[in-house]
Amino acid sequence: MTRFILQRVITSVITLFLASIVVFIGARMLPGDPAQVLAGESADPALLEAIREQFGLNQPIWVQYFTYIGQALTGNLGVSTRDNIPVAEILLQRLPITLELAGLAILIGLVIGITAGVVSAVKRGTFVDYVATGFGLVGLSVPSFWLGLLAILLFAITWQVLPASGFVGFAEDPIGNLRGMILPATVLGIGLSAVLMRQTRAALLGQLSADYVRTARSKGVTRGREVSHALRNSLTTVVTVLGLQLGALIGGAIVTEQIFVIPGFGKLIIDAVAARNYPILQGAVLVAVTGYVLVNLLVDVAYAYLNPRMRLSGGSE
Amino acid sequence: MTSVPKTTNLSTFGATGSRKSQAQWRRVMRRFLKRPLAVIGLVLVVAFILVAVFGPLLLPDPNKQDFATLLQPPSLAHLLGTDDLGRDVLSRIASGARVSLLAGVLSTTIAMVIGITLGLITGFYRGWFDVVFMRIIDVMLAFPFLIFAVGLAAILGASLTNVIIALGVSQIPEVVRIARGEAMAIREQEFVSGAVADGARDFTIMARYIAPNAASAFIVQATVAIPGAIIGEATLSFLGLGVQPPMASWGIMLTSAQQFLAQAPYLALFPGIAIALTTLGFNLLGDGLRDALDPKEKR
Numbered sequence: 001m002t003r004f005i006l007q008r009v010i011t012s013v014i015t016l017f018l019a020s021i022v023v024f025i026g027a028r029m030l031p032g033d034p035a036q037v038l039a040g041e042s043a044d045p046a047l048l049e050a051i052r053e054q055f056g057l058n059q060p061i062w063v064q065y066f067t068y069i070g071q072a073l074t075g076n077l078g079v080s081t082r083d084n085i086p087v088a089e090i091l092l093q094r095l096p097i098t099l100e101l102a103g104l105a106i107l108i109g110l111v112i113g114i115t116a117g118v119v120s121a122v123k124r125g126t127f128v129d130y131v132a133t134g135f136g137l138v139g140l141s142v143p144s145f146w147l148g149l150l151a152i153l154l155f156a157i158t159w160q161v162l163p164a165s166g167f168v169g170f171a172e173d174p175i176g177n178l179r180g181m182i183l184p185a186t187v188l189g190i191g192l193s194a195v196l197m198r199q200t201r202a203a204l205l206g207q208l209s210a211d212y213v214r215t216a217r218s219k220g221v222t223r224g225r226e227v228s229h230a231l232r233n234s235l236t237t238v239v240t241v242l243g244l245q246l247g248a249l250i251g252g253a254i255v256t257e258q259i260f261v262i263p264g265f266g267k268l269i270i271d272a273v274a275a276r277n278y279p280i281l282q283g284a285v286l287v288a289v290t291g292y293v294l295v296n297l298l299v300d301v302a303y304a305y306l307n308p309r310m311r312l313s314g315g316s317e
Numbered sequence: 318m319t320s321v322p323k324t325t326n327l328s329t330f331g332a333t334g335s336r337k338s339q340a341q342w343r344r345v346m347r348r349f350l351k352r353p354l355a356v357i358g359l360v361l362v363v364a365f366i367l368v369a370v371f372g373p374l375l376l377p378d379p380n381k382q383d384f385a386t387l388l389q390p391p392s393l394a395h396l397l398g399t400d401d402l403g404r405d406v407l408s409r410i411a412s413g414a415r416v417s418l419l420a421g422v423l424s425t426t427i428a429m430v431i432g433i434t435l436g437l438i439t440g441f442y443r444g445w446f447d448v449v450f451m452r453i454i455d456v457m458l459a460f461p462f463l464i465f466a467v468g469l470a471a472i473l474g475a476s477l478t479n480v481i482i483a484l485g486v487s488q489i490p491e492v493v494r495i496a497r498g499e500a501m502a503i504r505e506q507e508f509v510s511g512a513v514a515d516g517a518r519d520f521t522i523m524a525r526y527i528a529p530n531a532a533s534a535f536i537v538q539a540t541v542a543i544p545g546a547i548i549g550e551a552t553l554s555f556l557g558l559g560v561q562p563p564m565a566s567w568g569i570m571l572t573s574a575q576q577f578l579a580q581a582p583y584l585a586l587f588p589g590i591a592i593a594l595t596t597l598g599f600n601l602l603g604d605g606l607r608d609a610l611d612p613k614e615k616r
Contacts, residue, residue: 029472
């Protein structure tokens with residue numbers, strides 16, 4: 001398994017390196033001259049040239065790239081063109097907010113998805129199964145931004161039990177923070193739970209009809225223990241699906257933050273696109289991609305660990 | 318290289334085995350039609366296509382503003398009400414369906430054509446090209462779908478054409494992986510070895526022996542990709558990076574509905590229902606096709 005992990009780490013590092021080149025080149029392909037953005041529309045050519053000189057924008061692109069990456073590795077991602085605040089500082093303010101939102105959404109997704117999947121598989125063919133399966137299908141088909149609007153309409157406008165927007169830091173007001181996060185996290189978590197429900201149900205049904213479960217049943221094992229054994233062996237599927245859904249979760253977070261006006265990472269990216277704040281956009285995308293690659297690496301390692309055939313065979317599966 | 322001589326064993330699997338393949342497709346259709354949910358999916362998808370194609374021709378101009386009828390709730394004059402500029406919501410939904418259909422079908426076509434071609438080539442030839450190319454695909458997959466699409470839309474600029482390109486390119490990696498996997502598996506089959514032994518050209522093998530035998534995987538992928546692209550278009554338009562006003566798009570309709578949630582909740586309701594029903598239709602159709610195409614399915 002060590003060899004497998006080592007291989008995955010090396011592949012991830014290469015992928016990250018190549019992805020950083022794509023992000024860097026992509027940022028330079030965005031419409032508009034960065035020097036013009038910094039100096040303003042009516043800046044004179046001398047000032048523009050001075051800015052290009054100061055930020056190294058007149059150097060060859062590969063020199064610019066290695067300078068940027070060298071600085072990025074030391075935590076320097078440049079400064080925001082809007083207010084001259086270091087990009088890293090802004091990202092560090094925004095990242096915990098999105099992580100809290102994503103963490104809560106994953107928790108809600110796991111609880112609803114796995115519970116519904118297990119109940120649906122155990123009660124296969126019953127009314128409960130149809131309801132859970134229906135929920136899975138509808139949950140997959142409803143875009144998170146519409147669900148968000150419906151949630152605001154019901155909980156904030158009609159019943160007025162939860163706030164429609166606004167964010168309070170957890171340290172500042174834990175209750176207010178959770179009240180503000182519960183709707184966006186649920187909206188984000190429901191899409192995830194629909195996928196998890198479908199996959200858990202399918203995996204568990206597969207396991208429940210496996211030979212080892214039939215043998216255990218014939219030996220008089222209780223239904224609860226039977227399901228618990230089968231569920232443990234279905235966990236690899238849940239972990240894989242969770243990893244695969246991470247991209248959708250990040251996308252969902254971008255939209256959800258926009259609807260509920262949460263000043264997280266996703267809103268930062270969209271605002272940076274609108275304001276053509278390229279250093280912010282470049283830094284935010286780079287950090288998002290790094291996080292995405294790292295979490296996928298962790299998911300692969302977790303999968304290898306959870307799968308006894310891989311764990312014991314040295315990861316050659 | 319010479320062209321492939323037709324032999325009986327090849328014709329079973331190649332393009333010339335049309336009678337057998339027709340019988341197979343009839344079996345698939347029978348299995349598909351036995352599934353009520355799949356049929357509901359098909360009905361929803363057909364309804365969506367009909368609305369997208371004929372709706373804008375039969376309904377009033379979706380951009381016609383009428384300041385005498387601002388934010389009117391559903392009535393006989395305006396079945397789904399009017400928006401903040403007095404425009405007919407039903408007309409805009411039909412017009413939005415056309416935008417969604419274009420975005421879904423065209424971006425999926427871009428992804429399928431490029432992805433299948435590249436996937437078949439890499440899976441067939443393997444070697445250094447495959448290694449290098451799959452690294453590129455890994456890099457594309459390192460970007461979460463929406464971030465990749467947002468980035469491309471920002472670079473290209475906000476318009477329907479650019480949204481279609483951005484969504485199409487964003488979906489290529491997934492299609493490449495599926496096509497590559499299929500090519501790798503099918504090229505090991507005996508009928509492909511037979512074609513190679515008969516001197517068939519590489520292009521002929523890929524186009525006439527591998528691609529048709531991987532068709533079911535591609536069809537299922539397309540039914541997954543189209544609703545993904547429809548939601549993608551609505552999302553990008555909702556974020557202001559897609560279709561631009563006054564053009565109607567379900568995403569834009571939801572963006573403006575956000576401001577009038579308290580006064581006119583129906584503005585947020587109907588475009589969302591349209592997206593949900595369309596996506597549900599494609600999901601049910603995809604599930605039904607996957608089951609019907611699965612040889613293990615006996616029903």
